[in-house]
Amino acid sequence: MLMQSFFRRHLKKVCGLMLLTSFIALTGCKESRREALEAEVHQGDDQTTKTFGEYTVHYKAFNSTFLQPDVASVYGFERNPKKGLLNVAILRDNKTGTKAVEAKFVAHAVSLAGQTEKLEFKKIDEGDAIYYLAPFTFFNEEVLKFTVDAHPETAPAEKFTVKFQQKFYQD
Secondary structure, three states, rough: OOHHHHHHHHHHHHOOOOHHHHHHHHHHHHHHHHHHHHOOOOOOOOEEEEEEEEEEEEEEEEEEEHHHHHHHHHHOOOOOHHHOEEEEEEEEEOEEEOOOOOOOEEEEEOOOOOOOEEEEEEEEEOOEEEEEEEEEEEEOOEEEEEEEEEEEEOOOOEEEEEEEEEEEOOO
16 A cells, blocks of 8 residues: 555656556556656557457566666666566456456567576556566667467456567666
8 A cells, every 4th residue: 555655656757757657547547647648658559559359468668777766666676777677467348448457477588599588577556557567687789579478367268478579778
C-alpha cells in the first residue's frame, strides 16, 4: 500500500521519461493520467502490442536509466546504462470493458552472437493496473531478440507468444 501511494505521487514526474507508465494508463488509471500519456503513447502500435482474440499483450523494452532513481529504488531495479527492462502487460476485452489480467511468463533475450539471457519478471500491481518488469543486460548498440510466452491466469492453457527485436544504446 505504501509503495502504491509512493508510486502514484511520483507518476506524473515519471510519465515524461518512460514508456513503462503507458501500460498503467492503458489499464484503467484515472482519466487525467491517461490523457497525459496519450500524447506519448501510440495505442495499438503494431510494434508494442499483439492481440490474441480477447487478449492484448502490451510490451516495451527500455533502458533502466529512464526510471527515476526513487521509483527504481522502491521496486528494486538497478539504474545502469548497461541494463534494460522489459515491460509486459496483458489486457482482456469483455462486455464490461478492458481489464488487466495476471499472467505467468517464460521469456528470454538473445543477442545476435547467440548469447541467451533468461528473463525473470517482477509483478507490479497498482490495483487497476497489473504489469510485469524483467531486467536484462546489453552492450552499446546491441540488437537483442526477445521471445515472450505469456500465460494469462484467466486462461492458463493458452500461450500467447510475442517476438520482437530492438537495438539498445548505453547512456
